[in-house]
Amino acid sequence: MTGVSRPLVIAATTVFAVLGLAPIAVMLARVSGADLSDVLGSARTASLLGRTLWLGLATSAIALAVGLPFGFLVARTDVPGAALLRPLGLVPLMLPPLFLAITWTAMSDLRGAPAAVLILAANTFPLVALFSARAFERIDARSEEAALVAGGARAALMMELPLVLPAALCGTCLAFVLAVNDFAVPDYVSSVGRKFNVYADQIFNSWQGAGSSGRAVATALPLVALTLLTLLPALALRRSGAMATLGGDFQRPAALRLGPWRFPACAFCAACVALCALLPLGRLVWEAGGGARGWTAAGFRSALATALENERAFLAASLVWSALAATLCVPLALVLGHALERWRHGRKLEWLAVLPIAVPAILFGIGEIVLWNRDLTAGIYNSGAVILMLFVGRFVAFPLLISSGAVASLDRRLEEAGELCGARPATRLGRIVAPSLWPSLLGGWALVFVLAMRELDAAILVPAANRTVIFKVFNRIHFARDDAVAALCLLIVFFILLPGLLWSLFARQRLEVLP
């Protein structure tokens, strides 16, 4: 293992193994052959899996159809307002999908499968847009000009599409993974209209109903396989998408002129932002201010004050745990991401690094319970520590992939120059690699913070995580809907968006949130 600090890697791997892999391993150990044959032979399993597959395919197809042109327009063209539309296009991804579900089902008659598909597509299209935008931006100006000279805009598009498509498909794969593993949206859509069961429901019911962890895991295995089958190509596509377009003396391409298509293109982007972010947020503002009873600014302020007063402890707990989890994830991701990239066999282990996000959140939550709910570890299980471990274990894969991607684009000779001067691997990591990657490391921090703030599926099961503010919202919307719930949702959104907002106000460099 050359170029990496052995003690640091061993320490980080141990932490990752305990927090990220042990909950999965302990669950897998509980599956019996009988459970497996029961579940796999069941017609219900096949039907639910088919339905979940359909949900994932439909969601990711819409995400691709919307995200690819959106990413292209805001990153590469002279569409009016691109500088504003681009960050606004990220907002839907940061909103808890549950909030999109509660607002869109309130604003329309959308129910059942179409509601789940459209809501999840609205939530995940920014992933495709982000990947596509980055890939479009990385096409060298000279390559584009050469294609333009050779055959005009059509030739340029034909040249660029194969370079951008791997990145866009990588985003699409991630959208698929998020959609097939989501529990909260289909659950909520079912609670307000026609029942729409998906596979994650089945896992939840296997655990809640029968209380059998072995059966719950056996139930989850086909979904885990499906997710891994999607994630592994996504990892490969991410590499080809990143590498194909980077050159040493890169020249940024100029914005393409849309001519008479500028305003229709702007309308398309604005509609995406409005439908997926502004309208749902507007609905929450409307509900918080009195809604159908008549909106007043005083009512809105009062609802916000009430929500803040009543749920202050939950909000504070979520903020503290999310921030702590993100802070712990960053050094862990730096060490492991660097090792994955620089160690000769590192890339072969990427699948292990993404395992915590390949298993459904519900299953990961059950794993936490099985692992820590013992006499010896009761202190941990009943404390906030288990929430921290849940968040770190589940989400560290994201900053890890971001940091390994950033290391891949870092000139290896910077580290070699340090090695020649006598800097040890840990010093090189801390003093040469980390400062060069800080937009990616901070991007990883922000991503874990956002994901932890909106984490619901696993938090539903782990009792200590029931003290999070998103769980509070989930509980309250199933029993009552009042102004304060909408106000609480707005407070959560505000805190989720805050790090990104502060960054865009005070930093010149773009936050790197892509692997």
Next chain:
Amino acid sequence: MSVAIRLEGLAVGAGKRTVLGPLDLDVAEGEHVLVVGPSGAGKTTLLRAIAGLARPQRGRVTLFGRTASEGARIVLPPAGRGVGLLFQGGALWPHMSARRTLEFVLARRGVARAARRARSDELLALVELTGFERRKPGTLSGGEAQRLALARALACEARILLLDEPLGPLDAALRAELLARLERLQRELGLTVLHVTHDPAEARSIADRALFLRDGLLVDGEVTP
């Protein structure tokens, strides 16, 4: 005069393919040797193997009589070889100012904190970068960046200087200036220089001899310029 660099049957591979060697070479102490070859000939690999950054497949590298690598075994780590490498393009740390770059290296070499400032100022003066202490690589011109990279290589207490296409990005005037500086430093500090380039005209005026490298092998022995 003693031998500074001795390569005996040195071969370096990428995967199972051999990209350099086997080759034998002696470079005397204080000598400036130019290795000329086309792109892909193995020039950078040769320097990396001498610096200890590339693991050889076989052969031996001896530096000032000490075995640095034997077969695939690295005996002396890169930092213990007394070698400074001027990377192609500089490979300067983008987040560090000129002074911080040198102080970082001096700290790794065990120079006491109190002495680092003075020593880094000396090194900057040596490459005529006084006044550039707070400047980061992104704000330096091509020639200034190469001079900072040279100062960094010298800060490693190098007795052997390995130069990887050091004049590549520079225009004719800057090339002449950097070559003159290299010649002066070599003479003053008694450095042994192994200098690789794809340009046969580069540095012939100051090199003691020139060798040709093609497809990883030294061709037709040694050629005196």
